[in-house]
Amino acid sequence: MGAFAVQIAKACGATVTGVGSGKHRDFAISIGASEFINYEQQDFAELDQRWDVVFDAAGKSSYGEAKHVLKSGGSYVSTEPSLRGLFMPLATLPLERRGKVMLARPRGDDLRELMQLYAAENLHACVERVFPLEEAAEAHRWIEAQGFCGKLVLKVGS
Numbered sequence: 349m350g351a352f353a354v355q356i357a358k359a360c361g362a363t364v365t366g367v368g369s370g371k372h373r374d375f376a377i378s379i380g381a382s383e384f385i386n387y388e389q390q391d392f393a394e395l396d397q398r399w400d401v402v403f404d405a406a407g408k409s410s411y412g413e414a415k416h417v418l419k420s421g422g423s424y425v426s427t428e429p430s431l432r433g434l435f436m437p438l439a440t441l442p443l444e445r446r447g448k449v450m451l452a453r454p455r456g457d458d459l460r461e462l463m464q465l466y467a468a469e470n471l472h473a474c475v476e477r478v479f480p481l482e483e484a485a486e487a488h489r490w491i492e493a494q495g496f497c498g499k500l501v502l503k504v505g506s
C-alpha cells in the first residue's frame with residue numbers, strides 16, 4: 349500500500365518522505381519520495397522535522413507517537429481498522445492535530461482517477477514476481493516472509 353501512497357501523494361503535489369527498511373531506500377526514491385527514513389536506524393517520530401500528514405501504510409505507529417512530528421493543523425492517518433483506531437477520529441476532533449482512519453472502499457470515481465494517473469505514467473504497479481497459479485502456495489509463503497517491494501501476480505493459464 350505504501351508504494352501507491354507515495355506515488356499518489358506525489359502526483360497530488362506533495363513532497364513525500366518515505367519510511368521503510370534500508371534496502372528499500374532506492375525503491376522509495378525511484379517512485380517519488382524526496383527523502384527517506386530508514387526505520388531500522390531512525391524513528392521518524394523522534395525527529396525535529398514536521399509534516400502536514402503522517403500516513404501510516406504499515407500499521408506500525410500510533411497517533412500518540414506521530415502527533416509530535418505533525419505541523420499545527422496536520423493529520424495522522426492510520427490504515428489499521430483497530431478498535432483504538434476507530435475511536436481516534438472522535439477523540440482527536442477538538443485537537444489541533446487530528447487522527448483519522450482510512451479504509452479502502454471500491455468507488456468508480458476513485459478508480460477512474462487512478463486510471464488517469466496510470467495513463468499519465470504517474471502511477472506504476474510494481475510487480476516483484478509472477479507466479480503460475482499452481483505455485484499459489486509459494487506466493488503465499490513469500491507474502492508471509494515479506495521483505496519485497498510491490499505486488500506478486502498469480503498467472504492463470506500459459
Ligand SMILES: NC(=O)c1ccc[n+]([C@@H]2O[C@H](COP(=O)([O-])OP(=O)(O)OC[C@H]3O[C@@H](n4cnc5c(N)ncnc54)[C@H](OP(=O)(O)O)[C@@H]3O)[C@@H](O)[C@H]2O)c1
Nearest residue numbers: 349350367368369372387405406407408427450451452495
Ligand atoms: N485500511 C485499509 O483499507 C487497508 C487495506 C489494505 C491493507 N491495510 C493494512 O495496511 C498495512 C500494509 O499492507 P500492505 O499490503 O501494504 O503490506 P506489505 O506489502 O506487507 O507492506 C508493509 C510495509 O510496511 C513496511 N514496514 C514494516 N515495518 C515498518 C515500520 N516499523 N515502519 C515503517 N514501515 C514499516 C515494510 O517495509 P520494509 O519491507 O522496507 O520493511 C513494508 O513495505 C497492513 O497492516 C494492512 O492491514 C489496510
